[in-house]
Amino acid sequence: xxxxxxxxxxxxxxxxxxxxxxxxxxxxxxxxxxxxxxxxxxxxxxxxxxxxxxxxxxxxxxxxxxxxxxxxxxxxxxxxxxxxxxxxxxxxxxxxxxxxxxxxxxxxxxxxxxxxxxxxxxxxxxxxxxxxxxxxxxxxxxxxxxxxxxxxxxxxxxxxxxxxxxxxxxxxxxxxxxxxxxxxxxxxxxxxxxxxxxxxxxxxxxxxxxxxxxxxxxxxxxxxxxxxxxxxxxxxxxxxxxxxxxxxxxxxxxxxxxxxxxxxxxxxxxxxxxxxxxxxxxxxxxxxxxxxxxxxxxxxxxxxxxxxxxxxxxxxxxxxxxxxxxxxxxxxxxxxxxxxxxxxxxxxxxxxxxxxxxxxxxx
Amino acid sequence: xxxxxxxxxxxxxxxxxxxxxxxxxxxxxxxxxxxxxxxxxxxxxxxxxxxxxxxxxxxxxxxxxxxxxxxxxxxxxxxxxxxxxxxxxxxxxxxxxxxxxxxxxxxxxxxxxxxxxxxxxxxxxxxxxxxxxxxxxxxxxxxxxxxxxxxxxxxxxxxxxxxxxxxxxxxxx
Numbered sequence: 001x002x003x004x005x006x007x008x009x010x011x012x013x014x015x016x017x018x019x020x021x022x023x024x025x026x027x028x029x030x031x032x033x034x035x036x037x038x039x040x041x042x043x044x045x046x047x048x049x050x051x052x053x054x055x056x057x058x059x060x061x062x063x064x065x066x067x068x069x070x071x072x073x074x075x076x077x078x079x080x081x082x083x084x085x086x087x088x089x090x091x092x093x094x095x096x097x098x099x100x101x102x103x104x105x106x107x108x109x110x111x112x113x114x115x116x117x118x119x120x121x122x123x124x125x126x127x128x129x130x131x132x133x134x135x136x137x138x139x140x141x142x143x144x145x146x147x148x149x150x151x152x153x154x155x156x157x158x159x160x161x162x163x164x165x166x167x168x169x170x171x172x173x174x175x176x177x178x179x180x181x182x183x184x185x186x187x188x189x190x191x192x193x194x195x196x197x198x199x200x201x202x203x204x205x206x207x208x209x210x211x212x213x214x215x216x217x218x219x220x221x222x223x224x225x226x227x228x229x230x231x232x233x234x235x236x237x238x239x240x241x242x243x244x245x246x247x248x249x250x251x252x253x254x255x256x257x258x259x260x261x262x263x264x265x266x267x268x269x270x271x272x273x274x275x276x277x278x279x280x281x282x283x284x285x286x287x288x289x290x291x292x293x294x295x296x297x298x299x300x301x302x303x304x305x306x307x308x309x310x311x312x313x314x315x316x317x318x319x320x321x322x323x324x325x326x327x328x329x330x331x332x333x334x335x336x337x338x339x340x341x342x343x344x345x346x347x348x349x350x351x352x353x354x355x356x357x358x359x360x361x362x363x
Numbered sequence: 364x365x366x367x368x369x370x371x372x373x374x375x376x377x378x379x380x381x382x383x384x385x386x387x388x389x390x391x392x393x394x395x396x397x398x399x400x401x402x403x404x405x406x407x408x409x410x411x412x413x414x415x416x417x418x419x420x421x422x423x424x425x426x427x428x429x430x431x432x433x434x435x436x437x438x439x440x441x442x443x444x445x446x447x448x449x450x451x452x453x454x455x456x457x458x459x460x461x462x463x464x465x466x467x468x469x470x471x472x473x474x475x476x477x478x479x480x481x482x483x484x485x486x487x488x489x490x491x492x493x494x495x496x497x498x499x500x501x502x503x504x505x506x507x508x509x510x511x512x513x514x515x516x517x518x519x520x521x522x523x524x525x526x527x528x529x530x531x532x533x534x535x536x
Contacts, residue, residue, distance in 0.1 A: 038457065040457060040495040040496060040498075041498045041499065041528075041531060042498075042499060043440075043441045043455055043456040043499050044441075044453065044454055044455055044456055044457070044459075045453075046451065046453045046455060047441045047442075047443055047455035047456055123453070145483070148483075149486070152485055152486060153486070156495070156531060157485060157489075158457035158492075158495060158496070159484075159485050159489040159495075160457070160460055160461075160480075160489075160492055161489065162478070162479055162480065163460055163471070163478070163479075163480055164480025164482060164483075165480075165483075166457040166460055166492075168453045168454055169452060169453055169454070170454070170467060170470055170471050170474060171474055173460075173471065173475075173480075174475065174480045174482060175480070175482040175483065177482075202387070229474070229475045229476065229477075230475065231471065231474075231475035231477050231478070231479075231480060232475050232476060232477020232478070232479060232480070232481060233477070233481065233482070234481050234482045234483075235482045235483055238482075
């Protein structure tokens with residue numbers, strides 16, 4: 001399948017991790033595990049010649065294509081993509097900004113349901129990622145471990161007896177594993193309790209980041225909680241550390257929601273309804289405002305204040321109203337002004353469709 | 364990751380544990396030096412903190428000359444110098460973990476609090492890092508031989524590389 005066909009297909013569908021099912025999916029959007037791996041036969045990326053980079057890509061592709069378990073993967077040559085299409089894959093969480101913005105031979109292999117992606121020539125030769133909807137780290141580990149075994153049977157990884165899997169940055173050495181859980185915490189933001197909660201997480205070596213990872217701002221009250229340490233603990237222990245803290249976060253957020261609800265139900269209902277109203281009727285709207293309002297609507301659905309929409313519709317709108325998505329859906333590049341108009345039209349259409357599809361009861 | 368005070372990449376990741384709350388610092392070389400030579404901060408930090416370890420690395424018993432010598436150390440496999448790593452925060456090849464072992468050790472201990480992997484092991488027993496990275500070394504030597512116009516030596520190296528590549532392909536399939 002050509003890269004463009006793959007991207008067209010992705011544009012028309014919704015990633016498995018957005019379907020809003022899975023445990024605790026009112027607050028936990030997704031669970032993600034990634035493994036960093038390097039081939040022993042090549043220098044790390046920053047010492048690679050263009051020839052090395054191409055050879056790594058070719059090696060990975062040739063060795064993996066015959067693997068029956070991986071035969072359904074769609075390969076996208078990221079080096080050959082337009083800027084807009086690279087941005088599209090970043091918005092979709094299938095590649096990192098680093099992969100999008102670097103130069104030279106690099107690619108990503110994606111499974112049809114977007115549960116799995118394999119970046120080639122990012123900071124490390126291989127970045128394997130598995131995404132699940134809701135809080136489901138155990139399943140994510142089981143799957144990524146299996147995929148890692150399949151790759152390992154075909155590729156020679158750089159491995160040190162004492163230090164484990166060797167990575168380009170010493171911050172990833174050992175397991176090479178990053179476990180991230182994306183949570184939606186609008187009530188903790190509204191009640192200004194977030195800083196306190198995050199400070200306590202940092203004390204136990206967990207990192208909190210925005211929607212698009214390192215250095216990104218939080219948008220739409222989404223946060224990613226992940227491990228910082230990768231060495232000296234087993235994968236299971238690292239998963240447990242993140243997994244144990246998420247229920248605590250969920251509990252804090254639920255309590256904050258209940259507090260808001262019991263103290264000022266009218267105000268909360270008003271905030272949610274106004275957000276919904278603007279999204280349904282705006283004629284031009286920025287990405288930032290959209291994220292902000294969708295966040296209120298999402299909480300409104302979870303609290304039963306909005307009954308004619310479902311979570312997957314909103315999850316999808318968070319992603320599909322982002323700049324590169326809108327332009328791909330529209331079929332051409334748009335400047336900011338026209339993007340904002342296109343976004344308003346898209347929101348109106350999909351919220352109407354969502355209402356028709358999800359139920360007849362209106363609010 | 365960028366330095367907290369400028370645009371350069373952060374090569375020093377310091378967790379300051381002396382205050383009421385632990386504090387994360389991500390600094391480039393210049394700002395790390397500056398931070399660590401602030402008398403109050405550096406003296407109050409215990410040697411067990413990253414700040415302490417990096418301070419030892421940067422200051423204790425090290426003259427500018429010694430530091431320059433350390434910076435010029437190069438990995439025999441990929442050729443990266445320790446200075447390049449400190450400046451860019453990324454290593455050049457797996458063998459750097461062996462070549463710069465004594466310099467990386469305190470850094471790794473301070474990032475992770477441990478220096479021993481206890482997680483997943485590869486199914487097939489890995490060889491030494493030297494044997495794992497032999498192809499990287501041979502390819503670099505061949506390139507250098509070509510640059511020096513030592514074509515006969517380059518051709519010998521090429522044969523060795525091919526043999527190893529064939530072996531590697533045979534093992535993998």
